[in-house]
Amino acid sequence: MKKINFIAITIMLSLILSSCGSTQVAGEIGTNSAVQKPSASESTDEPLPKTYDQSSVKVRPDDGRTVIGISMPDKLLERWNHDGTFLKEHFEKEGCEVVLKFANNLIDTQINDIRSMIDEGADLLVITAVDGAALSSILKEAKSQGIKVVAYDRLLMNSDAVDYYVSYDNYKVGVLQAEYIIEALRLKTSRDSKNIEFVTGDPVDNNARYFYQGAVDTLLPYLENGKLRVISNQQGFYETSTAQWSTDIAQQRLQIILNSYYPENVKLDAVLCANDSTALGATRALESDYTGTNKVIVTGQDADVPNIYSIIEGKQSMTVFKALRDESVVAVALGLAILSDDTPDGQLITNSGWGFDCTYNTTDYDNGSKIVPSFLLSPITVTKDNLEEELFDTGYYARNGAGLIYAVE
Numbered sequence: 001m002k003k004i005n006f007i008a009i010t011i012m013l014s015l016i017l018s019s020c021g022s023t024q025v026a027g028e029i030g031t032n033s034a035v036q037k038p039s040a041s042e043s044t045d046e047p048l049p050k051t052y053d054q055s056s057v058k059v060r061p062d063d064g065r066t067v068i069g070i071s072m073p074d075k076l077l078e079r080w081n082h083d084g085t086f087l088k089e090h091f092e093k094e095g096c097e098v099v100l101k102f103a104n105n106l107i108d109t110q111i112n113d114i115r116s117m118i119d120e121g122a123d124l125l126v127i128t129a130v131d132g133a134a135l136s137s138i139l140k141e142a143k144s145q146g147i148k149v150v151a152y153d154r155l156l157m158n159s160d161a162v163d164y165y166v167s168y169d170n171y172k173v174g175v176l177q178a179e180y181i182i183e184a185l186r187l188k189t190s191r192d193s194k195n196i197e198f199v200t201g202d203p204v205d206n207n208a209r210y211f212y213q214g215a216v217d218t219l220l221p222y223l224e225n226g227k228l229r230v231i232s233n234q235q236g237f238y239e240t241s242t243a244q245w246s247t248d249i250a251q252q253r254l255q256i257i258l259n260s261y262y263p264e265n266v267k268l269d270a271v272l273c274a275n276d277s278t279a280l281g282a283t284r285a286l287e288s289d290y291t292g293t294n295k296v297i298v299t300g301q302d303a304d305v306p307n308i309y310s311i312i313e314g315k316q317s318m319t320v321f322k323a324l325r326d327e328s329v330v331a332v333a334l335g336l337a338i339l340s341d342d343t344p345d346g347q348l349i350t351n352s353g354w355g356f357d358c359t360y361n362t363t364d365y366d367n368g369s370k371i372v373p374s375f376l377l378s379p380i381t382v383t384k385d386n387l388e389e390e391l392f393d394t395g396y397y398a399r400n401g402a403g404l405i406y407a408v409e
């Protein structure tokens with residue numbers, strides 16, 4: 001591993017922050033002024049920002065390189081391409097060598113990818129699992145060689161080799177989707193009951209369960225008092241799940257539900273889709289197989305480009321936006337701190353000056369072997385009404401000369 005230059009870290013972080021737009025942080029944590037000019041009272045009890053003294057770096061035998069292995073699940077789902085790019089670019093800016101691989105949503109491929117990263121001298125692994133529970137043995141190998149492991153976006157299960165977890169507040173994603181439906185269907189005030197169907201996520205993705213639980217917990221009062229009905233009676237996590245977050249599987253399942261339970265006189269009011277790839281399948285099924293004339297509420301997540309068009313065209317109602325650039329900023333800062341043999345905690349946020357919300361959590365993410373210390377960012381709801389402001393004015397998305405939308409990398 002090559003010794004890390006602290007000054008370079010600071011420059012890099014400020015560069016990343018300056019590129020992250022200027023959304024103000026809730027509360028006092030993270031505003032530049034707080035970090036650089038701590039108030040008098042603070043300087044007495046608040047420790048000054050930790051400097052990463054290179055001599056403390058001892059994770060793997062020093063081979064003069066800092067190698068980061070980044071293992072992404074898949075290229076078909078739009079977001080992982082962006083995550084991979086952001087992470088690679090930020091670590092490389094830091095003089096780290098990056099090995100970035102995509103596993104085609106195949107468990108064996110991901111295990112081989114990680115093994116080759118270990119063989120190539122990785123000091124840190126940043127992994128988004130295809131199947132969160134399928135990597136415990138290769139992670140054990142990594143740990144035995146002193147390699148640090150960060151679970152990126154999806155928690156790695158049943159392994160004590162996981163040092164940290166970086167993600168968005170996954171439970172809140174489901175809450176935001178459900179709250180949108182409660183609002184849009186006026187469930188708090190209307191007397192009539194409404195009909196909903198669920199299209200949840202990949203059952204081997206630990207996040208899918210949090211999305212589902214957040215949504216169901218929020219809708220429960222209405223499901224219990226009959227204001228919200230599931231005509232197909234498919235409400236459980238597994239029976240509503242979508243393997244590999246597949247658009248086609250989501251489309252086919254909803255087409256069967258529409259043809260089986262929604263004849264002419266039965267209205268469907270909402271489809272709670274856990275993410276945008278499934279929402280795309282749902283809107284296609286509604287276009288081809290729904291006989292009703294009402295506008296069906298459809299939720300989503302990720303702000304994938306095709307779904308931004310669907311929202312502009314009114315086919316999809318909302319998406320839960322998670323700024324991937326910000327998530328990678330946290331992962332890189334965390335990775336560098338770990339490689340400096342530090343044990344980062346909430347101070348990493350306090351000292352960061354990040355222009356976005358992030359909380360340090362040491363209670364909620366039990367991976368079956370340990371409670372993994374987690375850095376959680378805060379997702380937001382994006383609709384036709386705030387889309388320009390939240391996605392384009394912030395610089396996360398742009399339009400090219402022909403007016404086509406693209407995610408800014």
Ligand code: GAL
Pocket residue numbers: 077079153154205207208245275301302322
């Ligand atoms: C989840 C992730 C979501 C969504 C989904 C499908 O793990 O948190 O943002 O992308 O995977 O890829």
